[in-house]
Amino acid sequence: MQINDTLKPTEVALLYQAHHTWLRGWLRSRVGCSEHAADLAQDTFVRLLRARQASPLKEPRAYLSSIARGLMIDQFRRRALERAYQESLAHLPEAEVPSEEHRLVILDTLGRLDRALHQLKPRARQAFLLAQLDGLSIVQIAQRLEVSRVTVERDLAKALGVCYRLRYADE
Amino acid sequence: MSDGAPAQAQVDQAIDWLVKLRFDSPSPRTEQQFQHWLASHPHNPLAWQRVSHLSDELAGLPKDLSRRTLDTSQRQRISRRDHLKLLGLLAVGGSLGWAAREPLGLPQLLADSSTATGERRQLQGSDGSRIQLNTASAIDLRYSAEQRQLELLRGEVSLDSNPNDIRPFRIDTRVGPLATLDGQLLLRENDQGLLLAVRRGEVTLFPTSAAPRRVQPGETLQVWANGSFQAVTLHGDPWGWTDGVLSVQQMPLAEFVAELARYRPGLLRCAPEVADLKVSGTYQLADTGQILQLLSRSLPVRVEYRTRYWVSIGAA
Numbered sequence: 001m002q003i004n005d006t007l008k009p010t011e012v013a014l015l016y017q018a019h020h021t022w023l024r025g026w027l028r029s030r031v032g033c034s035e036h037a038a039d040l041a042q043d044t045f046v047r048l049l050r051a052r053q054a055s056p057l058k059e060p061r062a063y064l065s066s067i068a069r070g071l072m073i074d075q076f077r078r079r080a081l082e083r084a085y086q087e088s089l090a091h092l093p094e095a096e097v098p099s100e101e102h103r104l105v106i107l108d109t110l111g112r113l114d115r116a117l118h119q120l121k122p123r124a125r126q127a128f129l130l131a132q133l134d135g136l137s138i139v140q141i142a143q144r145l146e147v148s149r150v151t152v153e154r155d156l157a158k159a160l161g162v163c164y165r166l167r168y169a170d171e
Numbered sequence: 172m173s174d175g176a177p178a179q180a181q182v183d184q185a186i187d188w189l190v191k192l193r194f195d196s197p198s199p200r201t202e203q204q205f206q207h208w209l210a211s212h213p214h215n216p217l218a219w220q221r222v223s224h225l226s227d228e229l230a231g232l233p234k235d236l237s238r239r240t241l242d243t244s245q246r247q248r249i250s251r252r253d254h255l256k257l258l259g260l261l262a263v264g265g266s267l268g269w270a271a272r273e274p275l276g277l278p279q280l281l282a283d284s285s286t287a288t289g290e291r292r293q294l295q296g297s298d299g300s301r302i303q304l305n306t307a308s309a310i311d312l313r314y315s316a317e318q319r320q321l322e323l324l325r326g327e328v329s330l331d332s333n334p335n336d337i338r339p340f341r342i343d344t345r346v347g348p349l350a351t352l353d354g355q356l357l358l359r360e361n362d363q364g365l366l367l368a369v370r371r372g373e374v375t376l377f378p379t380s381a382a383p384r385r386v387q388p389g390e391t392l393q394v395w396a397n398g399s400f401q402a403v404t405l406h407g408d409p410w411g412w413t414d415g416v417l418s419v420q421q422m423p424l425a426e427f428v429a430e431l432a433r434y435r436p437g438l439l440r441c442a443p444e445v446a447d448l449k450v451s452g453t454y455q456l457a458d459t460g461q462i463l464q465l466l467s468r469s470l471p472v473r474v475e476y477r478t479r480y481w482v483s484i485g486a487a
Contacts, residue, residue: 028382029382029383030383032375032382032383032384032385033385077244080244081240081244083243083244084239084240084241084242084243084244085236085240085244087239087240087243088236088239088240088243089236091239092235092236096233096235096236098233098236106232106233106236106237109228109229109231109232110232110237110240110241113229113232113237113241114241114244117241129238129241131194132226132229132230132232133229133230133232133234133237133238134234135230137194137195137196138190138194138195139195141194153190153191153194156190156194157183157186157187157190160186160189160190160222160225160226161182161183161186163225163229164182164186164221164222164225167221167225168176168221
């Protein structure tokens with residue numbers, strides 16, 4: 001097992017020189033705005049610095065565009081969440097509206113939860129929300145979803161595993 | 172791992188413990204075993220701390236607000252992903268045959284609509300979108316599980332999409348396809364290509380041989396057949412006809428006459444010596460004969476009827 005399998009900064013620099021212009025053009029043809037494309041291209045290379053594999057050197061453009069595509073989707077998702085959050089805040093009774101500062105903390109946590117939920121199958125998603133948001137026990141969730149206790153336990157562990165990776169490994 | 176972060180095995184164990192302790196009613200014996208686990212490896216306390224912190228954070232979320240946000244975002248997301256998919260495919264292929272390639276495609280022909288010269292028509296799509304056809308125009312309208320699709324076959328159309336339907340709208344024109352998630356837009360074929368105006372929402376134009384362009388509310392673009400495009404300022408309100416009027420400001424008479432001619436069968440000619448006179452005002456399209464009459468009163472021109480279908484406008 002390799003101890004350090006991330007790309008070396010010099011390798012990333014080489015990739016940058018060779019493919020940055022191409023990537024920006026590729027992104028521009030998709031997002032239709034050159035500034036936005038430039039930002040996303042930049043983010044792609046930042047992500048590459050943290051990527052834990054050496055494979056990009058073999059098929060650099062395929063690899064870069066798959067990271068960039070992921071970033072585009074993340075961004076769409078994040079915007080959808082922010083919009084949904086603003087809408088939901090507007091529906092809240094005044095007494096329940098959190099303070100400005102707390103609002104950002106909540107949005108941040110929701111953003112991570114949302115990304116995690118996205119990686120889960122519908123049943124695991126439902127079980128996890130019933131446990132974490134609604135505070136139901138495993139027995140109650142098993143009854144509600146008409147599955148066994150063991151299945152619920154497995155779903156919850158799976159969901160927490162995804163949350164953990166997003167929180168501590170991905171960034 | 173070099174920095175002392177818990178290994179995957181310890182994280183997995185910590186997660187199993189958390190599920191048992193937090194979402195179940197643990198027996199004293201279970202808790203004892205947990206304490207034993209915690210002390211059994213130097214990295215276990217950190218793994219436990221991280222995992223329980225994650226769960227605490229989520230448990231601290233306000234329930235109603237979070238539920239509502241996640242549900243709404245989930246619903247919107249479907250459309251955004253479709254849109255992204257649509258944009259991606261359009262950007263790559265750009266061909267018109269794409270609906271047929273969709274697995275769930277099998278688009279159902281719901282409406283083929285056209286208008287005669289001088290006629291205007293309002294339609295409502297099965298998705299609740301409002302569509303208006305101007306004179307001498309024709310469209311195809313198709314709906315599938317993934318998308319809504321309008322093809323402008325000839326003339327001019329305005330589309331006001333129903334925002335409650337999350338399927339993306341694809342619009343095919345002779346200068347290339349357009350896409351929108353939700354928007355109000357106007358498309359008009361002309362000699363040079365296509366005029367595109369956007370009133371609401373965001374529309375992405377995919378010209379046949381140029382990079383895509385987002386068009387924002389308030390923008391009006393002329394798109395040429397070769398794919399190039401340019402923002403334009405018009406001598407009138409392109410949306411006027413949707414309210415049954417021709418609304419112009421300082422429009423050269425030749426252009427005004429050409430505009431009027433679209434709504435009249437037969438020939439309508441403007442002599443070169445009066446072509447540059449300027450016309451301003453709002454005219455009811457329902458009676459183009461009356462508009463001609465009004466012209467002869469407000470401008471130094473004479474309207475000559477050779478036949479009902481051959482009208483010339485010259486100097487008075």
